[in-house]
Amino acid sequence: MDAKRLLELILLFVLHFQGNSGRDLFLNKRSGQDAVLSCTSESSSPPTCSIVEWFYYKDGGQAITEVRNGEVIESSARAARLSVTTDCSLVINNVTAEDAGLYFCRQGGDTNTDVNTYLSVLTISPSQPGADPNRDDDITLKCSLFKVRDVPCRENNIRWVDETGAELLGEGDGYRVLPQTACVSFLTVKRQSGRNRKYTCQFVDEQNSVKIEADYTLDPPPNQIYIIIGGVVGAVVVLVVIAGLIIYRKRANVTEDFPKPTQHPDEPESNLTYVTVNHANQQASTGKKVKEEKVMYCTVKCQKTEANEDPSNLYSNVRNLK
Template identity: 60%
Template sequence: MSLLEIILIFVLQFEAGIYGEPTFYKIAGHDVILPCATASSSDTTCSSVSWLYSRDLSETFSEVANGKVLQTSPQAARRDLDKRCSLVIYNITAEDAGLYTCRHGTHSDHDSFVHLSVLTISPSPPDADPKRDGNITLECSLLRYSDLPPCEQNSIRWMDETGTVLLGEGVGYKLLGQKNCVSFLSVKRQSGHNRRYTCQFVKENNVEIEADYTPVFTDPSPDQPYIIIGAVVGMVVVLVIIAAVFIKYRKRVKEAKVTEDVQKPIQQPDELESNLTYVTVSHNQQASLEKKVEVEEVTYSAIRLQ
């Protein structure tokens, strides 16, 4: 037997082993318990059990070693073991999808495999304004072990709230098709018409898992115009009050200035006299050339009028 034949037989046996193992279908955000078929019922501490995780054949990560969750794992906070050595995963995310291997002891002879597939629905664009009408695209994805065969065409289907399977194009929707394990549906979001859409993964005519999505339209608040009007009126009232206070303040300033001018201090007599200059005028009158006339002194004074 050639080396190529040995490798081919090994690959076929490996694929038959992992593809024939159970698959758990879950929705993102839920919890799951993955059983370990090779765990011993007498080993209640799970001290000889390890769990391995791989998204594809290229790389494998250790999640649990000797019955203990490895804290080096990025997902350690959402991992746990129960009394049966089953792996418990809380709050499932898309990154949890893949192949899980339970190993008892240090050898891989009795490994058991479990697949975890995660169904997600997300709108595109994800930040679409919920207050505006318009078309959005819903993306339904089945995330799983990437080395599995592709999903069959039409294995992911859409339904409306009445249970009607959506095909082609209809009122408010348009089926954009399926690519591998991802299906796209364009829907129209309208105010007052929050329809519900369901994505299902169907395998051999059996619905393995389904998830609902409702494009939410948020109507503007009916009280919003009144709130705006109230705010404008309130602002006008505040401005009027400020203007009235300012006018009243200026009026008071003017009145105070007039009062100050009227009540200026009146000069006292002593102060007035100190500001006056007295002049003495001598008047000589000569009756004749030979006779002297006495000098008459005249004194002028200032009279203050009350």
């Protein structure tokens, strides 16, 4: 590293860790959100984007130039997730724990224009991601606040609440909160539950105001999931069977309403056609009672042969039904 580059890094370190009054901004995001870092503060003038630069500094590292002359540097490892708005703000998409750190905006190389933004990122996940999901034992959730060392993290900065909003303290029914260490807190809960349970990790300030929070939904054990699915499938099958029986009964009732005419015992079973005809005077007066007669008409078709195709082989019989 040449002397000029080393001098620049030393200057940046001294400048930003002594703090600029009125130009320090604090931004809290949870993993997966988008962050918008402003290039202005209450004591700064509107910037000119064509001369704006954005720098990023993380504990134990060195300042990295992310934006030069208002344009994202393509060689940046995060170039695909970075962009600059019309007011020169820096946008970071899909924030991760690695994005936590100090960002500062500078105009035209003038350090007096610097605006510092301290980005902290809150994450929540199982402390042992590779644990066997088929086991019914307890699971421990880990909540961490990633930040720079200059951002304090006092005791009880991180707290846990359940799905009802009640704060979880110490040890209770089905849970145990471990003492907070630095900016990390652990919650151990039981997985033996018949439904999903949601737990929320919150980062609060000195006045206990929530600055950022992250949720984690704990699924029931797989064996209980199968029981639930089996119950739902069983209920659907029962409903389908009941519906089928109802349809069958209705069709059976319709069939019974139209009985087949009684066949004469001396007549052959096949090739018989029966028709019942009601004879009534359609022109009779509506006030006069009309006598109705029912007549059964029967046609018998003889077996057709090559030698006899005479249509007179049809035998008709008309009977008056008394």
